[in-house]
Amino acid sequence: MKHEIIIAGFGGQGVLSMGKILAYSGLMQGKEVTWLPAYGPEQRGGTANVTVIISDERISSPILNTYDTAIILNQQSLDKFESKVKPGGNLIYDPYGISTAPTRTDINVYTIDAMDTALAMGAAKSFNMIILGGLLQICPIVDLEYVMLGLKKSLPERHHHLLPQNEAAIKKGMEIITKKD
Amino acid sequence: MEEVRLMKGNEALAEAAIRCGCDGYFGYPITPQSEVMETLMLLKPWETTGMVVMQAESEVASINMVYAGAGCGKKVMTSTSSPGFSLMQEGVSYIAGADIPALVVNVMRGGPGLGTIQPSQADYFQTVKGGGHGDYRQITLAPASVQEMADFVSLGFDLAFKYNILSVILADGLIGQMMEKVVLPPYQARRTNEEIRKECPWASLGRTADRKRNVITSLELEPGPMEARNLALQEKYRTIEANEVRFENVGCDDADYLLMAFGSSARICQKAIEIAAEQGIKLGLLRPITLWPFCTEEIQRQLSHIKGILSVEFNAGQMVEDVKLAVEGKVPVHHFGRMGGIVPTPEEVVEAVKSKFNL
Amino acid sequence: MTAQDIIKPENLVYSKPSLLNDNTMHYCPGCSHGVVHKLIAEVIEEMGIMDKTVGVSPVGCAVFAYNYIDIDWQEAAHGRAPAIATAIKRLLPEHLVFTYQGDGDLAAIGTAETIHAVNRGDNLAMIFINNAIYGMTGGQMAPTTLEGMKTATCPYGRDPQLNGYHLPITNLVAQLEGARYVTRQSVHTAAAVRNAKKAIRKAFENALCPEKKGASFVEIVSTCNSGWKLSPEKANQWMVENMFKAYPIGDLKNI
Numbered sequence: 001m002k003h004e005i006i007i008a009g010f011g012g013q014g015v016l017s018m019g020k021i022l023a024y025s026g027l028m029q030g031k032e033v034t035w036l037p038a039y040g041p042e043q044r045g046g047t048a049n050v051t052v053i054i055s056d057e058r059i060s061s062p063i064l065n066t067y068d069t070a071i072i073l074n075q076q077s078l079d080k081f082e083s084k085v086k087p088g089g090n091l092i093y094d095p096y097g098i099s100t101a102p103t104r105t106d107i108n109v110y111t112i113d114a115m116d117t118a119l120a121m122g123a124a125k126s127f128n129m130i131i132l133g134g135l136l137q138i139c140p141i142v143d144l145e146y147v148m149l150g151l152k153k154s155l156p157e158r159h160h161h162l163l164p165q166n167e168a169a170i171k172k173g174m175e176i177i178t179k180k181d
Numbered sequence: 182m183e184e185v186r187l188m189k190g191n192e193a194l195a196e197a198a199i200r201c202g203c204d205g206y207f208g209y210p211i212t213p214q215s216e217v218m219e220t221l222m223l224l225k226p227w228e229t230t231g232m233v234v235m236q237a238e239s240e241v242a243s244i245n246m247v248y249a250g251a252g253c254g255k256k257v258m259t260s261t262s263s264p265g266f267s268l269m270q271e272g273v274s275y276i277a278g279a280d281i282p283a284l285v286v287n288v289m290r291g292g293p294g295l296g297t298i299q300p301s302q303a304d305y306f307q308t309v310k311g312g313g314h315g316d317y318r319q320i321t322l323a324p325a326s327v328q329e330m331a332d333f334v335s336l337g338f339d340l341a342f343k344y345n346i347l348s349v350i351l352a353d354g355l356i357g358q359m360m361e362k363v364v365l366p367p368y369q370a371r372r373t374n375e376e377i378r379k380e381c382p383w384a385s386l387g388r389t390a391d392r393k394r395n396v397i398t399s400l401e402l403e404p405g406p407m408e409a410r411n412l413a414l415q416e417k418y419r420t421i422e423a424n425e426v427r428f429e430n431v432g433c434d435d436a437d438y439l440l441m442a443f444g445s446s447a448r449i450c451q452k453a454i455e456i457a458a459e460q461g462i463k464l465g466l467l468r469p470i471t472l473w474p475f476c477t478e479e480i481q482r483q484l485s486h487i488k489g490i491l492s493v494e495f496n497a498g499q500m501v502e503d504v505k506l507a508v509e510g511k512v513p514v515h516h517f518g519r520m521g522g523i524v525p526t527p528e529e530v531v532e533a534v535k536s537k538f539n540l
Numbered sequence: 541m542t543a544q545d546i547i548k549p550e551n552l553v554y555s556k557p558s559l560l561n562d563n564t565m566h567y568c569p570g571c572s573h574g575v576v577h578k579l580i581a582e583v584i585e586e587m588g589i590m591d592k593t594v595g596v597s598p599v600g601c602a603v604f605a606y607n608y609i610d611i612d613w614q615e616a617a618h619g620r621a622p623a624i625a626t627a628i629k630r631l632l633p634e635h636l637v638f639t640y641q642g643d644g645d646l647a648a649i650g651t652a653e654t655i656h657a658v659n660r661g662d663n664l665a666m667i668f669i670n671n672a673i674y675g676m677t678g679g680q681m682a683p684t685t686l687e688g689m690k691t692a693t694c695p696y697g698r699d700p701q702l703n704g705y706h707l708p709i710t711n712l713v714a715q716l717e718g719a720r721y722v723t724r725q726s727v728h729t730a731a732a733v734r735n736a737k738k739a740i741r742k743a744f745e746n747a748l749c750p751e752k753k754g755a756s757f758v759e760i761v762s763t764c765n766s767g768w769k770l771s772p773e774k775a776n777q778w779m780v781e782n783m784f785k786a787y788p789i790g791d792l793k794n795i
Contacts (some may be wrong), residue, residue, distance in 0.1 A: 204631060237628070238652055241652075248614075249614060252628075257627070292598070374632070388612045390591070
């Protein structure tokens with residue numbers, strides 16, 4: 001099994017750290033992983049994206065042209081990556097930042113109201129964990145217990161008291177993700 | 182103890198340096214490899230293994246600090262990216278001329294000039310053919326994974342001390358910035374000065390009464406002795422060429438066409454092989470791990486059954502010249518590459534194979 | 541008294557330091573380098589620290605310093621001696637690490653290395669031979685060449701409009717927090733030689749003192765009679781009359 005994912009949005013939305021938690025979770029479950037960010041000054045406020053591959057076997061190219069799943073968090077990223085989802089693949093987006101919805105019909109399109117939900121939960125920073133929950137609901141690439149282990153590994157110890165809050169956000173994301181017809 | 186971690190190539194390199202008993206790191210910040218020194222400064226190895234970590238005033242200073250440590254028989258290293266490596270060429274040439282062991286890491290970015298901070302492999306010529314003055318070589322290791330980024334630190338030092346030569350890890354921004362699973366080696370103790378005096382009797386550690394002075398120098402004004410020094414260097418290089426060629430052969434023996442690629446480019450080519458196979462094209466990958474010494478004989482061994490070679494590099498065609506020298510015109514050899522920090526996709530590589538060989 | 545009586549060991553009043561070997565020096569007659577080499581060899585011998593001393597030699601006339609003083613050396617690329625010394629000192633903190641550089645090496649091509657090595661405050665000893673000219677390459681202008689002074693690359697005299705001014709690098713060095721001892725000496729008279737030796741000894745002792753940090757910097761205002769195209773005696777006289785005005789002898793800093 002191999003899953004190739006792109007996560008794309010604005011810098012500061014937690015794009016890179018969501019990818020890192022996902023990669024760490026895969027690692028904890030004994031899988032091969034790669035995490036490749038588009039690096040450079042763009043990460044300071046411009047667009048940010050990261051390619052995460054989780055696989056049972058050795059991973060060849062960390063650079064991809066098409067993806068099994070695209071997680072899209074702003075309009076520029078949707079414009080750039082909608083066409084790069086493999087036929088039959090998944091596109092997950094938060095309508096909060098999107099003015100023109102995706103139009104492809106040969107892929108599965110999901111929406112997740114992560115920003116509104118995070119604000120309603122009073123935890124804006126849980127935004128990316130809600131998205132992660134949504135991803136895990138539709139593609140159970142890694143088990144939740146390993147996600148929690150991955151989260152623990154990638155968070156500095158001083159933030160470990162936030163683990164329950166993050167777990168709640170992941171579970172919320174699993175509930176609210178919706179398939180678009 | 183061994184340890185499994187998820188790390189960036191640059192971070193893995195720093196961890197591996199501490200673990201392999203490195204005595205000193207001297208660096209100057211430059212993207213995309215600044216995490217190396219940042220990681221070292223954060224880990225404070227001077228409090229644990231006693232390793233020195235220093236931010237120099239320039240790459241010119243940092244390579245000369247490496248020269249200094251190497252002259253003392255210490256395991257010392259620096260890391261930089263392309264423009265910084267250009268500045269270091271003076272020191273690199275002196276290290277070659279003085280016959281001393283050291284390790285330099287170049288996490289390549291696109292050039293020429295200030296260029297871009299995105300990945301590139303355009304420093305192949307500079308490293309493999311010698312970017313500084315004089316007839317010299319350096320062992321060049323090209324990592325294709327975060328694991329190799331870590332493993333090649335200790336391999337680089339071992340080879341450097343085996344031959345009293347500079348080892349270069351020629352990585353690129355992609356390997357430096359990517360995170361992968363990495364198994365970190367167990368900690369190895371640093372050598373004491375007494376051990377170094379025994380293992381490196383030439384080292385400048387202070388003259389003891391039982392020996393003559395040790396002088397680390399590359400200067401010899403008399404042409405006769407200077408030619409002799411050059412001949413000795415060349416003999417050493419021939420020994421290395423005979424003994425230290427490393428490469429990875431991925432399905433070459435039953436392939437119709439070979440891809441040749443090093444570093445991240447080789448990773449992309451592996452995916453290209455999978456895509457091509459779905460289209461009925463049998464590709465193999467010959468990945469040089471040492472760029473110098475080069476896997477000339479392995480290329481020649483493949484010539485009996487292959488129809489052509491495509492050298493895939495993030496540059497305008499550099500390694501392809503060495504491939505052509507090995508092939509001696511017996512099969513068609515082409516180059517495919519992107520420049521300026523653009524990394525080709527596996528699909529582009531497959532298209533290049535088809536168009537170059539009319540498939 | 542016969543000659544044999546005179547050379548009896550008990551009658552010995554002076555000898556060459558044993559660390560100064562018998563290799564024929566390449567320096568011109570009248571050059572200051574030989575005297576400073578002897579002082580360095582004497583001080584290392586007197587302090588008994590041969591086995592924990594590493595010298596760093598420059599590019600310039602003193603490039604072959606390592607051929608004359610029997611200690612371990614590293615030969616630096618042009619101007620890089622202070623960077624090299626810094627790294628050796630960090631890796632061998634118990635050792636005496638000293639640099640020996642001329643004016644072009646220390647104050648032109650190696651200015652950055654000089655300033656930063658001093659500023660980091662490592663316990664280095666730095667010996668700086670200032671004769672206001674490039675000797676080895678044949679008498680070209682140095683950063684320390686005085687205004688009006690003729691050299692191969694300012695044959696009509698150093699013109700500030702064209703070449704800027706003489707660079708008193710030692711004064712710059714003395715401003716830095718990392719400098720502990722900064723002094724300017726000469727070796728043109730017996731008294732001056734004695735003072736220069738004291739300064740070198742102090743610099744070396746400082747460099748071995750673990751309690752107090754800071755670089756020790758000894759400038760030796762020197763002659764280059766070949767480059768200056770003067771006899772050794774006239775060169776000394778010219779130095780006293782001209783060089784000492786721009787580069788006055790004495791301590792600039794001692795803490």
